[in-house]
Amino acid sequence: EASAIGCNWSFAPIVDINRNWRNPIISNRCWSGDADMVLEYSLEYMRGIMESGIAPAAKHFPGDGIDERDQHLSFAPNWLSCEEWDATFGKVYGGLFEAGLPSIMAGHIALPEYVKYFNPEATTEELYMPATLSKYILTDLLRGKMKFNGLVVTDASHMVAMTSAMKRSEMLPTAIAAGSDIFLFFNDPDEDFGYMMDGYKNGIITDERLNEALTRILGTKAALGLHKKAKTEIMMPKEEAMARIGLPENKAIAAEVADKGIVLVKNTEDIFPISPEKHKRILLVDVKGTEGGFGALIGAQGPKPSQIMKEMLEKEGFEVSIWESPADKIMKLPPEERMAAIGSIYAAKRPITDLTDNYDLIINLAIVNPNTDQRIQWPASKGTPDIPFYVNEVPTIFISLQCPFHLADVPQVKTYINAYDNKDFTLSSLVDKMLGRSEFKGVSSVDAFCGLGDTKYGISSQLISCAVN
Template sequence: MTECELNDPVTIDPLALAPEDRAWVEATLDTLSVEGKVGQLFALSSIGDDLAEISRHCALGVGGIHRFPGHDLKAAWEATRAAIQGSRIPPLISGDIEGGTVSQAFATAVPNQMGLAACADEDLSRRISAIVLREARRQGFNWTFSPVVDINRNFRNPVVGTRSYGSDMATILREAGIMTEVLQAGGIATCAKHWPGDGIDDRDQHLVTSVNGLSMDAWHASFGEIYRTMFAKGVMSVMSAHIALPAAFPADAGAGRFVPASVSKRLNLELLRGELGFKGLIVSDATPMGGLTGWQERAEAVPAVIENGCDMFLFSPDPGGDYRHMMDGLRRGALSEQRLEDAVRMILTLKARLGLHRMALDEWVPPLEEGTTRLSTPESEAVAAEANARAITLVKDTQDLLPLDPARHRRVVLLAEEGWNFISGALPRSLDVFCEDMRQAGFDLRMYDAETPPAPEDTDLVVYLIGQEATASLSHIYLDWTALHGGARKAMKRFSREIPTLMISLGQPYYLYDAPDVRTYINGYSALPSVQSALVERLLGKAPFTGVSPVDPFCGEEQLRY
């Protein structure tokens, strides 16, 4: 691709409207007061299924409500319908539909993005996307903050990891393109994130303003190409993150080179819209995040998000206070009337593009069938189980440990870390399925006891089982040997030269970096129950390992290969 081609703007308009829909947008815009327009700028979170919270959001006249439903389908159904019925203008109902243990308790537990990429099967990806579409539409979603199109280059980045499709651009574009095509054809807008690109820094923008440190040539050849390709595929929205791209600014700009994209005119209006030609909606990343709150005081940041190119303002620790900050910013000129008008027009345009203004309530959120407790079907569960199983990747077995045999490896000591997830409403985390299946297979499985550590005379196999997927506020990825072994001095002990040792990650794919002595290592990408069952089958040799790693699990270190 030539430099000219890299810089040619994409001309596709993903939000192009028929004349009658455009007329609805303009007529609706004309009916809104200034206060009503300001309300439309906000997409606020709904934690659990709190009807009082939803009522407060609707009273502000917000443009969107982001749902973190709880584990009860009826309560979730009622809350979403309340959000729609309580809104004068049809709201955008968004969600973080990324799979893995972020999946909802009453929906099909599909792989996370990295697990799906490890299957390396376009048809399977389409079938998974079709399941996501059907179940998300039934819950009333019309907007998903996915796909994640970040490039997972820095293996120490804690928040990209399993939420990404990996480090290979072709894989990212294939998988993100499939998801966008399937979901948008079915009426759910997708959102490419996190502009201008995460996965280069090893820090988390939830905690600090992180930095994409690529040169502009390198950025155009990587993230720039990814976003241009997504625009050509018609992605309807982009999430502007609290990530800096200093190479886009003059060398003498000082601290200004490290402005978060979410409040950067240069990155949103000039680069994203101007140079790359994006014509869809730009939403900020969550505004309570440290990458924004550490950059600018709240009263300045709130209007700056919209003035500098975002069309929607995501989340708030104090919705009423942020609404007042936005109104005050408009009065004192920190937010221009033109940017307010342009942003609200874009929000209404996305709603019209999705046909929300023509949608009856029962079409939007179908009636809840009597006795229904789950959205999933046996067919969707079977497809998800197939994908979760096929993703499991044998990274190495240089000691020829596999397959396991209860006769040779009967006495097993398990050191387990279940992990946790930042997302409200995520599935409970447990490694119980693995433990039960191992016992059913004939293994004498006991949990590690720091006071009586395993020894060759009482242990045939040591298994480390780590369940931590990528999530916000982890800070760093590493094996916490002190926690695993029960003390700082015990952390120094290694069993692998005296007892056969197996390490399994049901989450982040990079733990070999902290365990170079481990000679048999497996990545499963998530701790979903179907992954755990399929893992035991493969450990016993009853099914082959088929996963293809979407990243370098050896972290560029030859030492880890042996």
């Protein structure tokens, strides 16, 4: 489908290794916390898209998933030792290079231990310079030690981990001098071209480095055969291209992936299958994170997953309600009435029987978008269904539709599912599994228990070992 609409270069696969459950940016964007699995899946992704004439650019070299911060918003170094890096990220990238990977995307991620390896006297600024601006990482490690001769593109040139390292007028030519061949995104085309020309004139970019970068750019285009095609030939005619989008066989693959990917992480109350006979009255509760961030803009499109699931469950014969929190109700009030309502928010507390007498099952749906973190944010009210305090009173299912690490914030829940996204076919597969029409087939590729003991509450030690392995 991408090839049909003219895409010939993909900033993928994401080959980061998820070793830190607090990391907010790659929690559901990478394959695994295991280097061998990351390499296996990345090789298949690379093979698949190259069959369609698309060049892959593995990212984010030298590797995200170790720090808990987001390189869009802050410095976020890779803290591994040289030996640890070689055995993980180095193994993944090395395997891809051997298979002919044509390009990589460099991340704004420092690798201080390898800088020390190349320069034991490195300054603090040199140690923590993001890879996109570090000659030690892009030239000495990537080009020299690892022998990679493909194209290097920077990650976006407006991300804070890069822009805060030095003035933009120095940053852009320094990226090329360090070993990047292309930088991604303009701030202002005329201004940025001016900065690049100034960097060439004052010697930051040498003729040798400029020619190397241009050769790799042109070589990559030639390898894709673009030098033999007119611009009108790169993309199919619109009608022909659109005829290849959304084909039934492609949608079937998406549904198959969802079916095999959904993971029942924790199941200590034997709640499945649910049915209208046992769980007629269902309450759906939206669980939220910090509002804002780029992910929130994407997630704001279309109906809420709770609304989609409500309709699906009602078709199965359930009576379904969606909880509206006191905080959401307050925000609908005129400003002059909000303060009085906030002052009485604790009046929302009520008898447990208000839940036990009215609901047979409560389903928490968490769709928490990346921000400075990707943690659940609980409301100020207490004793309301927003927070699953009632897991011993009412059968409760907690479902994460993005981040696979929410057990850290709800260790008390007895039934926990990671579904990874909220697409219609995923929600449909999820309902099938809860109803017993399909088995839970997914196996967690990360430690969904977050390395914490209390998240395993209620699970026997034998089952914990199986789940983690």
